[in-house]
Amino acid sequence: MDIELAQENKAMKYDFDKIIDRKNTNSSKWDTTKDEVLPMWVADMDFEVAPKIIKTIINKAKHGVFGYPIVPEKFYDAEINWWKKRYNYHIKKEWISQVIGVVPSLSAIIQAFCQKGDKVLVQHPVYHVFDAVIQKNELEVATNDLIYENGRYRIDFEDFENKVKDEKVKLFILCNPHNPVGRVWDKDELRQMGELCIKHNVIVLSDEIHRDLVYKNYKYTPFCSINEEFLQNSITCTAPSKTFNIAGLKASSIIVANENYKQKIDKVLNQNILSSINIFGIEAFITAYESCEDWLDELLIYLEKNKDYLISFIDKNLPKLKVVEPEATYLLWLDISKLNINSKLLAKKLEELGKLRIIPGLVYGENGDNFIRINIACPLEVLKDGLKRLENGIKLLKYQT
Numbered sequence: 001m002d003i004e005l006a007q008e009n010k011a012m013k014y015d016f017d018k019i020i021d022r023k024n025t026n027s028s029k030w031d032t033t034k035d036e037v038l039p040m041w042v043a044d045m046d047f048e049v050a051p052k053i054i055k056t057i058i059n060k061a062k063h064g065v066f067g068y069p070i071v072p073e074k075f076y077d078a079e080i081n082w083w084k085k086r087y088n089y090h091i092k093k094e095w096i097s098q099v100i101g102v103v104p105s106l107s108a109i110i111q112a113f114c115q116k117g118d119k120v121l122v123q124h125p126v127y128h129v130f131d132a133v134i135q136k137n138e139l140e141v142a143t144n145d146l147i148y149e150n151g152r153y154r155i156d157f158e159d160f161e162n163k164v165k166d167e168k169v170k171l172f173i174l175c176n177p178h179n180p181v182g183r184v185w186d187k188d189e190l191r192q193m194g195e196l197c198i199k200h201n202v203i204v205l206s207d208e209i210h211r212d213l214v215y216k217n218y219k220y221t222p223f224c225s226i227n228e229e230f231l232q233n234s235i236t237c238t239a240p241s242k243t244f245n246i247a248g249l250k251a252s253s254i255i256v257a258n259e260n261y262k263q264k265i266d267k268v269l270n271q272n273i274l275s276s277i278n279i280f281g282i283e284a285f286i287t288a289y290e291s292c293e294d295w296l297d298e299l300l301i302y303l304e305k306n307k308d309y310l311i312s313f314i315d316k317n318l319p320k321l322k323v324v325e326p327e328a329t330y331l332l333w334l335d336i337s338k339l340n341i342n343s344k345l346l347a348k349k350l351e352e353l354g355k356l357r358i359i360p361g362l363v364y365g366e367n368g369d370n371f372i373r374i375n376i377a378c379p380l381e382v383l384k385d386g387l388k389r390l391e392n393g394i395k396l397l398k399y400q401t
């Protein structure tokens, strides 16, 4: 570690360098991966959560009685205050529904607004669970493929309009910030998409689970904050789960100002009992939003450094790879087109030869096949190990072909 970095880390209140053994903890990321392989795939972080969250959970555990909870007023206040202090936007309590997760929310919203034969629009390459949820609800996926040009992704608005024009398209799932391409959509892009959706009667379902994890020089805009019309034509899903590494605690929110939409969504949430958040999830949600902002600010500094480390490592040691400029999320998107190997085979070889598990871009849509996704939310030492494995795997691959 260089002196400057060591000094900055010393000034940090929280220890993101701490390596925690996650093996044999029923971790989906670690306990489905072979012992000798380093997992850098599933979107959770290897950092210990904020001490205040641990404390609140211990206190609850010590109480020793875990009957059915209610969702207290403080839960809604925490969500409202977070929007206000981080994004200077005022949401109202009547707009919030609590849910056991963003994916269950997406499914409920799809059920509330679509019928068999309808289509839901997404933008490939995108978080693959969007497609899965649409298809499991027996609906068709329509895609407005993102365009990759000069190392950056942009939206094909002409194609977007053609897709939303289709009367069967009832809903557009926007991913803002976008997993896996790492874009934070700017106001102009959001405005253009939002206007086309209003013009063609398509509701915008904005998944903003990654909103808090944005890099320096980029700014996230909540879709619904752009204007009253957008607010009335949209549904926003948010959660503290990515931000504070509490995905296993299952607590999230749907924000919807349109009363008619809210009634429809709440009906499906009730039918499927999707609002019964776990007793520990309620506590963690409130503590994270109310008391852990300083932890997040330090996390962002740490992630920024990890991101810069990865970029310079790849520039220096793996010039055939290109990092797509990350604007948000700890999930980095690497262009592998110069390796002349498809992403699935590369992922398989990296696991066999490099002992590293990443996600092949094909998972996120056919236009993701020249890419891999790597999760950098881990202590720097672990990231260094992962990058060595990546380098090794690619070198050994060369000897094989």
Ligand SMILES: Cc1ncc(COP(=O)(O)O)c(C=O)c1O
Residues within 6 Å of the ligand: 043, 100, 101, 102, 103, 104, 127, 175, 179, 207, 209, 210, 239, 241, 247, 252
């Ligand atoms: C865009 C997006 N939405 C939703 C989720 C998962 O949300 P939840 O765990 O609340 O169901 C993820 C997880 O990676 C994600 O990237």
